[in-house]
Amino acid sequence: xxxxxxxxxxxxxxxxxxLDHPTRVAIDGVDGSGKTTLADELVDPVGxxxxxxxxxxxxxxxxxxxxxxxxxxxxxxxxxxxxFNYAALRRDLLEPLGPTGDCRFRTAVFDYRSDRVVETPQRxxxxxxxxxxxxxxxxxxxxxxxxxxxxxxxxPFEVTVERAVARDARNGGIDPGGVRDKYxxxxxxxxxxxxxxxxxSERADVVLSNADLGHPKVRFRSGTRFRGWRGRVV
Numbered sequence: 001x002x003x004x005x006x007x008x009x010x011x012x013x014x015x016x017x018x019l020d021h022p023t024r025v026a027i028d029g030v031d032g033s034g035k036t037t038l039a040d041e042l043v044d045p046v047g048x049x050x051x052x053x054x055x056x057x058x059x060x061x062x063x064x065x066x067x068x069x070x071x072x073x074x075x076x077x078x079x080x081x082x083x084f085n086y087a088a089l090r091r092d093l094l095e096p097l098g099p100t101g102d103c104r105f106r107t108a109v110f111d112y113r114s115d116r117v118v119e120t121p122q123r124x125x126x127x128x129x130x131x132x133x134x135x136x137x138x139x140x141x142x143x144x145x146x147x148x149x150x151x152x153x154x155x156p157f158e159v160t161v162e163r164a165v166a167r168d169a170r171n172g173g174i175d176p177g178g179v180r181d182k183y184x185x186x187x188x189x190x191x192x193x194x195x196x197x198x199x200x201s202e203r204a205d206v207v208l209s210n211a212d213l214g215h216p217k218v219r220f221r222s223g224t225r226f227r228g229w230r231g232r233v234v
Contacts, residue, residue, distance in 0.1 A: 001216065001218070003041075006216045007042060009218055010218055015046060017148060022127065022128070022129040023131065023149060024098070024131045024146065025130060025133060026138040026149070027132065027133065028138040032163040032164035034153055038134070038151075039055065051128055052130070053129070054123075054130065056131065057134050058134070058135025061086075067082050068082050076193060080137065080190040080194055083136075086140075090142075093106060106122055148225075149205055151205070152201050155210050161180070204221060205221055
């Protein structure tokens with residue numbers, strides 16, 4: 001399948017979800033799997049279907065630096081356990097968009113680059129809006145019951161690490177060897193903790209194989225809200 005075809009099919013499946021509150025879509029995967037790119041690519045086809053699109057990322061819900069690195073800068077456990085403020089994510093974004101919420105939400109509460117709290121304005125969503133939210137560790141227990149569509153990007157570490165190294169070195173001017181060491185010591189082991197403890201591919205409604213960016217494969221899991229969807233069901 002071409003990437004365009006994959007995006008069209010996934011967007012159509014998301015738009016077909018009709019709830020009495022905004023549809024909260026989690027786009028989860030390890031670092032370098034293509035989460036941010038996929039979420040950005042879905043904005044236009046979902047919007048063209050007549051749905052308001054809310055775009056947000058877990059990057060807007062980091063913990064302060066002293067919390068994130070309390071166990072040390074190379075700690076996998078620290079990366080997995082301490083990176084993000086899930087209470088704020090629930091309170092400011094996911095619960096307001098849920099079935100008992102008032103649709104008044106914020107898309108970010110913290111800027112990890114400046115290590116400061118940010119006062120983003122509160123917005124009001126229409127009941128048929130779609131939240132496209134990307135990030136790591138989204139299907140963990142702290143966020144159970146707060147996603148209406150769960151997408152897992154399936155890409156092997158040998159591919160994701162090289163993507164992440166190239167991206168981080170390009171964006172930050174960092175030596176690729178130093179970036180690769182950071183992934184080897186902190187990020188990949190922390191992500192393995194998540195894979196082992198949560199098994200996100202088994203919790204997802206949709207699994208998207210994204211190793212070949214030009215020809216991804218989308219699979220809709222049986223037993224989810226996509227039972228009977230016209231695409232590939234596994």
